[in-house]
Amino acid sequence: MNYLKLAPLNTHICNHSLHTGNSIYFDADKGADWVDIKRAGLGLSSLQELKHDKFTGIANFVLNQRFDLRIAPEQTARLKECGLAINGHEHLSKNDKNEQEAVFGAGQAYFEKGRLTVINNNAPAFCPPGLGESGGLQYMQQLQEGFEVAGGRSLSGVSYESFNYETQETQKAQFA
Numbered sequence: 001m002n003y004l005k006l007a008p009l010n011t012h013i014c015n016h017s018l019h020t021g022n023s024i025y026f027d028a029d030k031g032a033d034w035v036d037i038k039r040a041g042l043g044l045s046s047l048q049e050l051k052h053d054k055f056t057g058i059a060n061f062v063l064n065q066r067f068d069l070r071i072a073p074e075q076t077a078r079l080k081e082c083g084l085a086i087n088g089h090e091h092l093s094k095n096d097k098n099e100q101e102a103v104f105g106a107g108q109a110y111f112e113k114g115r116l117t118v119i120n121n122n123a124p125a126f127c128p129p130g131l132g133e134s135g136g137l138q139y140m141q142q143l144q145e146g147f148e149v150a151g152g153r154s155l156s157g158v159s160y161e162s163f164n165y166e167t168q169e170t171q172k173a174q175f176a
Helices: 047-052 138-151
Strands: 021-024 040-041 057-063 069-073 103-112 115-120 159-164 171-173
Touching: 047 069, 047 115, 047 138, 057 138, 069 138, 103 138, 115 138, 138 159
Parallel strands: 115 159
Antiparallel strands: 021 040, 057 069, 057 103, 103 115, 159 171
């Protein structure tokens, strides 16, 4: 399969040299507006950890070009240096050289007591195609492949909520 690659939009790029793909480092003198430490992790997790911890809530994810699923429970606080969420798609998509790179997937995953219930394409940093758009079905299939590889199990029964960024409409489907 030729995979659909999504590049970050120019308005959603973090070029801050201390905001890496694993941690956010703060200037000790400047700090951050929401935390008083020099380093903060992105809260990276795995599907297995979220299941084990019986996590309930929303997690942001990216599926990078190596098919590694980078997932972290959502934090809404924004960093004053770049204006982006600490574990938003922009930071999750950074590679080992601290550069944002194109991804095969990005969105949000919803969990109830550790059980994955819904995956969506809500990732304004990449604007993934929705169902009914060119590449929308392929995108859903890429997400399914990535989550099944990362979690070691089928997504059968998990819902997919697809948002069309042009029409602002949502479509619902089920993974098979």
